[in-house]
Amino acid sequence: MFAQPIARLRGVVKNYHLEGGNIHVLRDVDFSVCPGEFVAITGASGSGKSTLLHICGCLDRPSEGTYELAGENVGLLSDDQLADLRQNYIGFVFQDFNLLPYASVYENVALPFLYSTLEPGEWKPLVLQAIDDVGLTQRLRHRPSALSGGERQRVAIARAIVCKPKLILADEPTGNLDSVTSREILTLFLRLHDNGATILLVTHDQDVAGIASRLMTMKDGRLSEKA
Numbered sequence: 136m137f138a139q140p141i142a143r144l145r146g147v148v149k150n151y152h153l154e155g156g157n158i159h160v161l162r163d164v165d166f167s168v169c170p171g172e173f174v175a176i177t178g179a180s181g182s183g184k185s186t187l188l189h190i191c192g193c194l195d196r197p198s199e200g201t202y203e204l205a206g207e208n209v210g211l212l213s214d215d216q217l218a219d220l221r222q223n224y225i226g227f228v229f230q231d232f233n234l235l236p237y238a239s240v241y242e243n244v245a246l247p248f249l250y251s252t253l254e255p256g257e258w259k260p261l262v263l264q265a266i267d268d269v270g271l272t273q274r275l276r277h278r279p280s281a282l283s284g285g286e287r288q289r290v291a292i293a294r295a296i297v298c299k300p301k302l303i304l305a306d307e308p309t310g311n312l313d314s315v316t317s318r319e320i321l322t323l324f325l326r327l328h329d330n331g332a333t334i335l336l337v338t339h340d341q342d343v344a345g346i347a348s349r350l351m352t353m354k355d356g357r358l359s360e361k362a
Contacts, residue, residue, distance in 0.1 A: 139206075140167035141224075141301050141333060142191050147200035149186055149356075160186045162356040164200070168302065168335055173328045175344035176337045178353030184337040185306055187353065191335060192225050192304045193217045205301060222247065226295030230307035232287045234279045240266060241275050244293045265297040266290075269323060285316035292323060296332070303327070305336040309343055321346050 149161035160183045168174055168191075178184045189195040190202055193209055202209045205224050212220065227233075234243050244265055248258040266272055269289040279287050288308060295303055305324070309317035325346055328334055337353075338344050350361040 140169050140203075141205055142335070143167040143203045144187075144190070144197075145201045145203075147187075147190065147197045147202060149183070149190065149195070150198045160356055161190075161197070164356075164358045166351070166358055168333060170301070170333050171331065172349055173324075173334045173347045174336070174349045174351060175347035176335070176351045176353055176358070177339065177341060177344045178337075180339060182353040183356040184353040187358070188304055188306050188335065188337050191302075192227060193221050222298070224301045226298065226300035226303045228288070228291050228295045228303065228305040228308045230310040232279070232291045232311075234287060234290055236279055239276045239278055240271055240282075240290050240293075243279070243290050244297055246294060247298050261297055261299075265293040268296065269293045283316070284312050285319055288312065288316075288320050289323065292320075292327075296327065301333060303332055303334045305334065307338055308336065309338070309340070317343070 144164050144166045147161055147164040151158045176184045190197055204220055241262060245262045251258060266275060269292050271289055274286060309320055324334060344350055352359050352361050
């Protein structure tokens with residue numbers, strides 16, 4: 136049995152106000168992720184799954200309803216408090232990698248410690264360990280332009296796990312990769328999960344979603360669990 140949820144949404148609604156009227160992206164979403172779960176959310180483009188992920192990652196706020204992360208009501212926090220919460224609890228993996236092009240693998244993975252209060256002697260071993268965990272020790276000083284797509288995504292995953300986050304959020308992490316490389320990245324996610332990571336992944340690809348232990352579907356802003 137899982138412990139208390141690390142992330143919980145209750146009655147979450149997300150609307151965007153445009154000149155032509157409101158766009159209803161999320162509609163009354165109730166959802167939670169508990170420690171140790173591997174959850175995948177599928178849905179067509181525009182169904183609202185990425186918006187849901189951004190709310191879970193404190194990159195966006197609900198229009199209505201509440202979102203709690205690690206027991207904190209996110210809606211009551213300041214921007215600085217949200218930044219601290221992201222730093223301490225969330226690791227992000229995006230489809231387009233979001234790496235600094237002129238920074239090395241080591242420097243990209245070390246980015247989360249840029250404003251850390253830790254001393255270099257404390258965080259440098261964490262960076263080296265994260266890079267080793269994704270199998271890129273031999274690419275330590277390479278820049279992204281010298282890496283394959285799969286290697287770039289491995290760097291992004293290393294950066295996501297380097298602070299040992301409570302929740303890893305992955306937005307279409309294989310969307311820019313070929314099928315062989317995609318399988319390698321999914322195998323890495325499975326290994327992270329086997330080692331205790333809590334993962335929430337969104338994808339339009341049913342095969343990618345199939346690796347998760349719990350599957351949800353987003354359609355027209357509504358979330359439902361797949362049996």
